[in-house]
Amino acid sequence: MIAIVGPTACGKTALAAALAADIDAEIISADSRQVYKAMDIGTGKDLADYTVHGRQVPYHLIDIVQPGEKYNIFQYQHDFIKAYDDITSRGKNVVLCGGSGLYVESVIKAYHLASVPENKELRKRLEGRSLAELSAMLQQLKRQNGSVMHNITDVDSVQRAIRAIEIETFNGEHPTESAVIPSIDTLVIGVNIDREERRAKITHRLKARLDEGMVDEIRSLLARGISAADLIYYGLEYKYVTEYVIGKLTYDEMFRQLEIAIHQFAKRQMTWFRGMERRGTKIHWIEAAWPMETKIEEIKKLWH
Template identity: 50%
Template sequence: MSTFDWNPNRYNLITILGPTAGGKTSVATHLAYAIGGEVISGDSRQLYRGMDLGTGKDLHDYVVDGKQIPHHLIDIANAGYKFNVYEYQTHFLNAYSDIVSRGVTPILCGGSGLYIEAAIRGYRLIEVPENPELRAELATKSHEELEQMLASMKKLHNHTDTDTRKRLVRAIEIELHYANAPAKDYEYPELNNIIFGVRFPRLQQRQRITDRLRQRLTEGMIDEVKQLLESGVKPDDLMYYGLEYKWLTQYILGDITHEEMFNGLNTAIHQFAKRQMTWFRRMERNGLTIHWIDGNFTMDEKLEFVFHTLKNYKE
């Protein structure tokens, strides 16, 4: 295990991001072990209890050399609840403030570009309540009409907004509310943040995604979704979370075969990883520097890259 003479005064936040199945959680936890840091999840679905295999929580990665690595924003809401970016940002700020108040360095780790940017850029967000009148009006429109309506309001970077009708309605509700209500003023802490990314070559990344899907299915991902349904979470609410929960719910309900589920889900995860990288490249174009780590490095090599960059990088 590499060690590092860490000066917490230079950076008050370290971010580690990357596409799914890239190994970023392991890098974050090993780094936290080396510098005495704590991890804040930057994943939009790991917030939910009971959604472990389907969200790739990799909880075993939070134990390094027998030590439990402190982590935040994992398992803080019940499955079926619909977290939004405003709520995530609020929880991030609470976790961040708690960690730095104890003289410890937070390490933000995840693959949800929108949530990560909301945290590190300090977007001024406002809470958006449900609008029953609007929802009644939107109920008369087709999925295609709703998608066209949302596309007229914003560029659809995040395609999960259009995965289900519920997501579309909520996204429209948020956009209309933002258009008619000013964001509330508040002071965001000054983040002296440095960003690392973990990635593999494209073809290798694709194989890792497929292999990881097979592994999670073997480990009981189907049973996990069955248990969520049996606990009372409605199928539509599970499918709201997209990807694994959308395809596995359809399979469990008998709407599709196992082969259709596997092939469709595998393709969907590949497409999701591609969108993640598109988001990260846009972050770079918009002025954020991401120091990319070769996923094929050993863990010691990855940490040495991080330590060298922390020591020598000049903004």
């Protein structure tokens, strides 16, 4: 398997699709928000990228969950292995692509994870705590468990922090014994993008998505009966645009705060990938600025 990782706006999807078309592969997405149906613009699905030279490159684990539901890494591992087995049983290669570092690492390192039930008593105790307090509690639990899960990337709201504490508490009390993921030989490619270029692309892309109708997308999700709290839970675009739609932020406040949040998110993604390297994953870095043909040739040289 080849995994393509990197921060938001580095061109991962277009590269994964071009590579998959070249090596007769199918793509498995590793994105914690692109699993949701009808959440297209805000999650940046960029589905047009999956058409290469007029041919559709098959992709998996996008649009598989109803909006409003809570999808987790345990479900992702199960869905990943089903997709992986399906693709390889047909003699195709697999390209894993995404910016959710925890999802990528959970399958290439075969994390031992269990489905974690809701702990109502714990939730009651944590009610009313601030995000800063919850984050500090989470860091302490992670140290106790020796856990690499729940990078701050994934806990940018009180709800998410409480769920992360719930999971870490459960894992500390119930160590798991079996993984659902077999050991998969994986070449990991990181797409490195110049910091200023990344910042410019993020701002340009945010403006483009707002022009494409991101506000209307969120209005239509609310009109379908999905609560504002559920949308805010998904973070980033869904958090800030929902707060604008319900009147909590002005348009300018929403844009400024969301732009800053996406820049911070991209930095945290890079921190996660550097952490993966420290934890023993070899990442071969290539430059986002290289021509597509050069990137693909470089990856194929490393692959064979």
